[in-house]
Amino acid sequence: MIDLSHIDVTFHQKKRTIEAVKDVSLQINKGDIYGIVGYSGAGKSTLVRVVNLLQEPSRGTITIDKQVIYDNKVKLSGSQLRQQRRDIGMIFQHFNLMSQMTAEQNVAFALKHSGLSKAEKKEKVARLLDLVGLSDRAQNYPSQLSGGQKQRVAIARALANDPKILISDESTSALDPKTTKQILALLKELNEKLGLTIVLITHEMQIVKDIANRVAVMQNGHLIEEGSVLDIFTNPKEELTQDFIKTATGIDEALAKIKQQSIIKDLSANSRLVLLKYAGNSTDEPLLNGIYKRFNVETNILYGNIEILDNVPVGEMIVVLSGEKDKVEAACAAIEEMDVQITVLKEGQKA
Ligand SMILES: Nc1ncnc2c1ncn2[C@@H]1O[C@H](COP(=O)(O)OP(=O)(O)O)[C@@H](O)[C@H]1O
Ligand SMILES: [Mg+2]
Known part of the structure; x- marks a missing residue:
């Protein structure tokens, strides 16, 4: 387009x-x-x-x-x-409304060259204000409106000429x-x-x-x-x-805090701190379920966050995996096979 x-x-x-x-x-x-x-x-x-x-x-x-x-x-x-x-309609940070005009007049102003009759304009302005949820504020001046309400007026005005963009x-x-x-x-x-x-x-x-x-x-x-x-x-x-x-x-902040915790500072020899990232279907499966059963590896979730990006769930988790070294290794491989990105953040050290 x-x-x-x-x-x-x-x-x-x-x-x-x-x-x-x-x-x-x-x-x-x-x-x-x-x-x-x-x-x-x-x-x-x-x-x-x-x-x-x-x-x-x-x-x-x-x-x-x-x-x-x-x-x-x-x-x-x-x-x-x-x-x-x-x-092409446009809206800005500072709304750019005309202060001496009501909400209704601000929107109507954009229809000046539209060729619509007075009645048609009135009807259209009412429809636009309704579209942005501001019907009850038609007669208010910008100074009587909150920031969000002012931006709604600006949006109604920007849409007055039925822009495509x-x-x-x-x-x-x-x-x-x-x-x-x-x-x-x-x-x-x-x-x-x-x-x-x-x-x-x-x-x-x-x-x-x-x-x-x-x-x-x-x-x-x-x-x-x-x-x-x-x-x-x-x-x-x-x-x-x-x-x-x-x-x-927010993952950076979470990580900074987690790294200060004593269980991470003194991560035990049979533990590994990992960051897991996954998108889409893998979040529908209970990711860490079964890891204990299959590998005898314990999972301790320290942080988890799921976002919906463009209708796809995307998750991040910070997890401590604990178990025998080769079992932890196998668990990591299994997790990766579920299309999960796995990053080792820290390996436990022998005391
Ligand atoms: N009309 C202009 N005359 C001279 N310099 C301009 C003009 N408009 C923008 N600039 C310069 O162009 C650069 C990009 O500005 P701008 O597009 O406003 O960036 P942004 O919107 O990402 O903050 C800046 O260095 C700005 O000073
Ligand atoms: Mg800018």
Whole structure:
């Protein structure tokens, strides 16, 4: 649906040039919730401004719905560009509502050039506010609304012209964790209900994990890694991606705490500390059941976490296995055979 090919964006300032986006190519399919993560300054906002045609690239090709919107030959006229932009809604961190207008008026403002009659507009605004769960706040001004409610108005406004694509640029960054969850749930609902393709810019991997199905990681203007959320979370290749994921899963913190515990500090000779990671079906089987029976190896779970990524359960466990050395070895091999990644974190030492 969205195809970016070799996009560069270079800004020329008085004394220096800034290469904000460097040779980025990516494809976003219809119905995707596509996360783009990276630290501040990575080039995320500049890249999505290219997608919604607010920023002309210095090089590259933009194709939306099989139509080339921009390359070194094609340039859309002003009116074509306005039509294209209407197909793309956008929401931001600071909502960008007009403070002197009510919620209803803010949404209606986006319908100014829609050609609808006054009555049709009124009906549509009511429908949009209902869609975002804000019917009872139609007459409130932004100052009378909470952050989450303001973002709901902004979402209703962004959807006013029935866009096919919604771009969210850090839209939950100014919200508390609970409100963030609610807004993400709304975005997911709109994705499913309307078939809306969503491009989700964020500096938090947690957000990607919650609702995205694909993710790209940006660093210094480059797209350094891209893939399904499941692949990226279970098998991140780049160091930056790994860092982002660690902050989203909590495994590092858990491990640091566990390593301070005396049973781990003085891990006995017949024990082994392992990290187990599994995705999909293996979580349906009782993974560690039977290990004791089959191998006479005891399993002591110190930490466990299961996430649902794009509808697939993904689990991590930190476990102490204790038993005779060759039995522990055999148990590890058996676990691995169940399609579980196993990493030895520590071997017990003889006292
Ligand atoms: N209009 C502009 N003029 C000059 N430099 C810009 C402009 N917009 C963004 N930049 C620069 O481009 C880089 C990427 O910025 P941005 O896309 O906003 O990153 P992000 O959204 O990932 O934080 C930054 O170094 C920023 O200062
Ligand atoms: Mg930004």
